[in-house]
Amino acid sequence: MIDPWSSAIIDYEKLTKQFGIKPFGNLKEEINNPHHLMQRNIIFGQRDYGRILKSMREGSDFAVVSGMMPSGKMHIGHKMIVDQLIWYQKKGADIYIPIADMEAYSARGIDFEASRELAIYEYITNYIALGLDLEKENVNVYLQSENRNLGDLAYILSKKVNFNEMRAIYGFSGSTNIAHMYAPLIQVADILLPQTEECGGPKPTVVPVGPDQDPHIRLTRDIAERFKGKFNFMSPSSTYHRFMTGLTGDKMSSSKPKSAIFLSDSPKEVEKKVKSAKSGGRESLEEQRKLGGVPEDCTVFELLVYHLEPSEKKLEELRESCKNGSIMCGECKKNAASMMKNFFEEFSHKREEAKEKAQKILDREPK
Numbered sequence: 001m002i003d004p005w006s007s008a009i010i011d012y013e014k015l016t017k018q019f020g021i022k023p024f025g026n027l028k029e030e031i032n033n034p035h036h037l038m039q040r041n042i043i044f045g046q047r048d049y050g051r052i053l054k055s056m057r058e059g060s061d062f063a064v065v066s067g068m069m070p071s072g073k074m075h076i077g078h079k080m081i082v083d084q085l086i087w088y089q090k091k092g093a094d095i096y097i098p099i100a101d102m103e104a105y106s107a108r109g110i111d112f113e114a115s116r117e118l119a120i121y122e123y124i125t126n127y128i129a130l131g132l133d134l135e136k137e138n139v140n141v142y143l144q145s146e147n148r149n150l151g152d153l154a155y156i157l158s159k160k161v162n163f164n165e166m167r168a169i170y171g172f173s174g175s176t177n178i179a180h181m182y183a184p185l186i187q188v189a190d191i192l193l194p195q196t197e198e199c200g201g202p203k204p205t206v207v208p209v210g211p212d213q214d215p216h217i218r219l220t221r222d223i224a225e226r227f228k229g230k231f232n233f234m235s236p237s238s239t240y241h242r243f244m245t246g247l248t249g250d251k252m253s254s255s256k257p258k259s260a261i262f263l264s265d266s267p268k269e270v271e272k273k274v275k276s277a278k279s280g281g282r283e284s285l286e287e288q289r290k291l292g293g294v295p296e297d298c299t300v301f302e303l304l305v306y307h308l309e310p311s312e313k314k315l316e317e318l319r320e321s322c323k324n325g326s327i328m329c330g331e332c333k334k335n336a337a338s339m340m341k342n343f344f345e346e347f348s349h350k351r352e353e354a355k356e357k358a359q360k361i362l363d364r365e366p367k
């Protein structure tokens with residue numbers, strides 16, 4: 001069982017086998033200009049992605065749904081999701097961004113007003129500053145608690161789900177509060193909302209997630225089938241990406257400040273964090289020259305792969321230089337830290353500019 005509120009999943013292969021997630025693998029060859037996260041196998045799995053490929057190829061309607069739970073500061077691992085949304089926006093997708101304030105309330109005890117503030121000044125601000133155009137007509141950003149269509153849909157869908165099923169999927173017990181039990185149904189409705197009549201009817205929909213969110217995807221796909229007669233839903237598609245390792249070598253988490261680079265960090269802070277991140281280097285310089293480093297076990301290399309180095313060629317050259325011991329961690333970290341600092345110098349300006357726009361996004365009527 002995967003618990004979407006607390007899982008740290010590392011064995012991706014076992015997971016794909018156990019839950020029937022298909023490899024993303026060769027699909028990237030069918031995509032015109034695939035995202036670098038696809039190119040670099042960070043997006044490793046999918047369900048029913050073929051129908052998304054078809055929509056992109058034919059230029060027909062499709063949607064992407066990616067929720068945000070406003071529960072803390074955004075870190076660089078979260079940037080991956082926004083990068084994917086930007087890519088899908090360029091491919092013509094309708095973008096749906098539910099803000100999970102109901103889930104934040106039921107699972108984390110965060111009140112609605114705090115969620116709204118956090119959503120605007122942290123999440124929406126960062127999304128805009130990273131380059132996602134939230135003002136476009138086909139972008140729908142909403143608070144779960146304020147979207148009436150969503151609430152109605154969740155209620156209708158919950159008629160065909162019972163407690164035993166929720167317990168089997170999420171491990172709920174007799175002491176789980178009802179709001180927490182109901183929260184996944186709201187998420188199911190988030191994913192199916194783009195296919196309702198108000199949002200233009202049935203269409204392929206993709207949800208890019210980390211594998212810890214797969215229970216929601218499986219439940220949604222099952223429920224979509226159960227309501228096929230009423231809504232003619234298409235089963236939603238999904239993609240799965242690997243999590244970023246924290247700078248300390250374990251999971252990157254907002255609750256462990258040393259493990260993460262936060263999008264609100266200053267350029268100086270990020271430079272320092274990269275320089276002191278855990279690397280795949282050896283005990284001594286002599287040993288490293290002789291044996292080479294281990295880029296697969298290096299959080300600095302990971303930062304380059306996920307975010308900093310756009311060139312495949314340069315990445316490969318660095319991997320080689322690392323493995324054959326011709327570059328040392330000191331020099332390598334200095335380069336990566338300077339790239340990160342440059343990114344944040346520009347990004348912190350963009351964040352300031354984005355705040356004003358961010359305040360208006362939730363004023364629009366949700367669909």
Ligand code: SF4
Binds near residue numbers: 293323
């Ligand atoms: Fe990591 Fe660079 Fe050191 Fe290799 S040389 S282990 S990539 S920091």
